[in-house]
Amino acid sequence: MSKIISVHSFRGGTGKSNTTANVTAVLASQGLRVGVVDTDIQSPGIHVLFGLDEEHMTNSLNDYLWGKCEIKDSAMDVTDALNLPHTQGRVFLIPSSIKPGEIARVLREGYDVGLLNDGFQRLLEDLELDVLMIDTHPGLNEETLLSIAISDALAIIMRPDNQDYQGTGVTVEVARKLDVPNLVLVVNKVPQVFNTDEVQTHVEQTYGCTVGAILPHSDEMMALASAGIFVLRYPQHPMSARIERLAQLLIA
Amino acid sequence: MYKACNMVSIITFQSAREGTGKSTIIANVAALLAATGRRVGVIDADLSTGNLHYLFGLRTTAISHTFNDYLLGMCSALHVACDVTPHLQLLQAHMPVSSESGRVFLLPASSNPRDFRRFLRQDYSIELITDGLLELAQQLELDVLLIDTQSGLKDELLLTLLSMAISDTLTIILRLDHGDYQGTGVLLDVGQTLGIPKVRLVVNQTASMIDPAQARTQVEQTYHCPVLAVFPHAEELAILGSADLFVCCYPAHPLTEHFHSMALALLSSVSRPSAGDHAY
Numbered sequence: 176m177s178k179i180i181s182v183h184s185f186r187g188g189t190g191k192s193n194t195t196a197n198v199t200a201v202l203a204s205q206g207l208r209v210g211v212v213d214t215d216i217q218s219p220g221i222h223v224l225f226g227l228d229e230e231h232m233t234n235s236l237n238d239y240l241w242g243k244c245e246i247k248d249s250a251m252d253v254t255d256a257l258n259l260p261h262t263q264g265r266v267f268l269i270p271s272s273i274k275p276g277e278i279a280r281v282l283r284e285g286y287d288v289g290l291l292n293d294g295f296q297r298l299l300e301d302l303e304l305d306v307l308m309i310d311t312h313p314g315l316n317e318e319t320l321l322s323i324a325i326s327d328a329l330a331i332i333m334r335p336d337n338q339d340y341q342g343t344g345v346t347v348e349v350a351r352k353l354d355v356p357n358l359v360l361v362v363n364k365v366p367q368v369f370n371t372d373e374v375q376t377h378v379e380q381t382y383g384c385t386v387g388a389i390l391p392h393s394d395e396m397m398a399l400a401s402a403g404i405f406v407l408r409y410p411q412h413p414m415s416a417r418i419e420r421l422a423q424l425l426i427a
Numbered sequence: 428m429y430k431a432c433n434m435v436s437i438i439t440f441q442s443a444r445e446g447t448g449k450s451t452i453i454a455n456v457a458a459l460l461a462a463t464g465r466r467v468g469v470i471d472a473d474l475s476t477g478n479l480h481y482l483f484g485l486r487t488t489a490i491s492h493t494f495n496d497y498l499l500g501m502c503s504a505l506h507v508a509c510d511v512t513p514h515l516q517l518l519q520a521h522m523p524v525s526s527e528s529g530r531v532f533l534l535p536a537s538s539n540p541r542d543f544r545r546f547l548r549q550d551y552s553i554e555l556i557t558d559g560l561l562e563l564a565q566q567l568e569l570d571v572l573l574i575d576t577q578s579g580l581k582d583e584l585l586l587t588l589l590s591m592a593i594s595d596t597l598t599i600i601l602r603l604d605h606g607d608y609q610g611t612g613v614l615l616d617v618g619q620t621l622g623i624p625k626v627r628l629v630v631n632q633t634a635s636m637i638d639p640a641q642a643r644t645q646v647e648q649t650y651h652c653p654v655l656a657v658f659p660h661a662e663e664l665a666i667l668g669s670a671d672l673f674v675c676c677y678p679a680h681p682l683t684e685h686f687h688s689m690a691l692a693l694l695s696s697v698s699r700p701s702a703g704d705h706a707y
Contacts, residue, residue: 186476187578188446192606217581218444223605275580275613282582313445314475315540337669338450338478341487341538366665392665397634401605 177299179307180425181322184332185342187218187313190363190390191332193401194418195310196224198330200257200404201422203264207305210250210298212236212269214291214322215312216281219271223401225253227270235272239294240286246294247301257407267302288317292325306426314342315349323350328357328425330387334364335374340381347382359387359424367391388421390414435468435564436697437572439594439623441587443610445578447600448631451664452689453575454482455674458515459690460571461529468508468564468572470494470534472590474543475577477536481669483511485535493537497559498551498586504563508532515675532567547582556589571697579610580617591618596625596696598655602632603642608649615650625696629689630657655696656689658682 182195195211203209213221213236222232234249250267257266272278299307309322323329329350333343343360350358362378365371371389378386393414396405406415442449453469460467471479474495480487492507511533537543564572574590577583591597597618601607611628618626630646633639639657647654661682664673674683 186445186478188444190446218579218610220444220606229609273609278580279584282584314543334665335668336665337481338476342476342540345540364665366662368662368666392660392662394634394636394660397632397660398636400603400634 177304177306178327178426179295179299179309179325180328180330181309181311181326182330182332183311183319183323183346184313184339185315185346186339189313189332189334189339191313192221192224192310193396193405194330194332194361194363194390194421195308196221196404197406197418198422198425199266199308200259200406201419202306202426203254203257203266204259204261204407206261206263208265208267208303210267210269210302210304210307211310212295212298212307213271213310214318215310216271216318217278217312219273219278221310222268222270222273224404225266225268226256226403227251227253227268229273232270232273235270235277236294237272237277237281240281240290246297250298250302257404259407267298267304269298288321291318291321295325315346320349320353323355324353326355328359329355330359330361330421330425332361332363333378335362335366335369344382347384357425357427358384359421360384361388361390361421362386363390365389365391385424387424388417390417435561435569435572436596437560437564437574437594438596438598438693438697439574439576439590440598440600441576441591441614442578442600443607443614447578447602447607448658449578449600450479450482450575451669451673452600452629452631452658452686453573454479455672455686456690456693457531457573458672458674459686460694461512461515461531463690463694464528465570466528466530466532466568468532468534468567468569470560470572470574471536472583472586473575473577474536474546474583474586475581477538477543478669479575480533480535480538482672483531483533484514484671485509485511485533487538490535493542494534495537495542495546497534498546498555499549500551500555504534504559505566507534508563508567509535515672532569553589556586557593560593580613588617588621591623592621594623596627596693597623598627598629598693600629600631601646603630603634603637603646611650615652626652627655627692627696628652629655632660633657634660655692656685658685
């Protein structure tokens with residue numbers, strides 16, 4: 176039974192794409208076929224983590240939304256670049272266009288959000304996916320609401336920062352109204368002096384919601400500078416164990 | 428080129444992606460500029476999140492008018508401007524420099540997502556930015572006007588471009604992260620196309636093992652653009668969690684020194700004579 180997992184945050188810069196890429200790598204390392212859709216059309220970014228640059232991008236999600244290609248033709252098999260420990264695992268990335276002109280066009284003209292839903296279902300079938308990961312645009316807009324509504328699991332990423340608190344509350348409320356079966360909060364970039372158990376209890380009490388992972392600030396993650404995927408680069412790091420637990424919670 | 432004495436220096440802040448620390452830098456630099464006697468205006472033109480007021484210790488409930496209201500023609504800019512100096516003075520005992528004439532006026536944005544969606548649906552008069560903000564600067568006798576814009580060129584594109592277009596200096600914040608590199612290049616191109624007199628870079632949140640001097644050289648060579656400051660990641664800043672101004676809470680912290688240098692560099696970048704200049 177295939178699953179759709181959305182990763183969202185109210186604000187940008189919380190580590191949404193990074194978390195998506197790492198959970199993807201964990202699942203693919205276990206032999207699963209995982210698709211990743213970058214629906215952050217306004218500010219695409221997850222392709223960087225999979226080592227994909229503009230030259231090697233052929234079709235994008237934009238081309239599908241504009242009727243130029245089938246959605247499966249915008250999927251790129253990025254597995255080889257990842258050196259996964261499991262030979263069965265596969266990662267397919269459906270990137271958003273990084274051409275400024277094409278981003279501007281989407282902003283100007285918008286697109287039929289219904290096509291996204293059809294596209295997600297097609298991807299699951301055509302690529303025989305076990306899991307489809309959706310990296311959403313920060314904040315709440317139509318495509319985000321749609322992604323949340325059709326998801327089996329939703330991870331909401333936040334930092335322990337005043338700028339994130341209120342918006343995260345709004346997002347949690349929306350997700351509840353949309354009856355997301357499996358709702359999980361992730362607290363990222365937690366200062367190392369914080370007691371992670373205390374942060375977990377505090378956040379769970381504030382939002383009345385399961386905390387899937389507390390991810391402390393990591394210099395290694397920072398130095399990696401989005402040039403790769405943390406769990407693959409540092410499989411023995413305690414952070415990788417936390418991300419693995421998060422991945423298990425999300426596909427449970 | 429020196430501008431006339433009664434003219435405000437307008438500095439717009441941008442970053443390719445969110446989460447670079449743009450608002451934190453603006454708020455702390457604003458406080459330090461006020462501490463040197465400048466009258467500083469700060470506009471939260473990032474209407475998608477509307478968060479800048481938290482950094483000045485201003486609660487959402489304490490805000491009567493927002494920058495959104497101004498753009499929708501519901502009030503004057505002067506009505507929106509909120510003198511947050513008293514809050515800074517509470518902490519002035521800790522401030523590294525203090526001055527009686529310095530002021531910070533904040534024009535907060537609404538943090539209600541509904542107001543942002545409403546803004547996106549409605550048109551607003553371009554003159555509210557091109558003329559209105561200069562008028563505000565005159566009314567408040569501002570020396571410096573700092574504008575916080577939405578990261579990247581997204582749904583607030585027009586507001587961002589207008590802010591850039593009226594600026595003397597565009598300051599782009601980036602991290603040493605592959606996700607920021609390309610977008611930063613795009614912003615530099617846009618800044619050049621708009622003919623902004625000065626474009627400056629600020630490198631934020633560098634990992635502890637990175638040598639700041641080396642980072643500066645590398646970024647300057649890559650983008651052919653001067654770097655105003657390199658801020659190392661600071662755990663204390665993350666602990667503060669945007670609840671207050673770092674420079675007030677940690678006056679002796681090395682990072683505060685970095686904020687100081689940046690405020691100085693900005694002042695010399697806009698280089699115009701001012702009454703309170705003898706401090707430098």
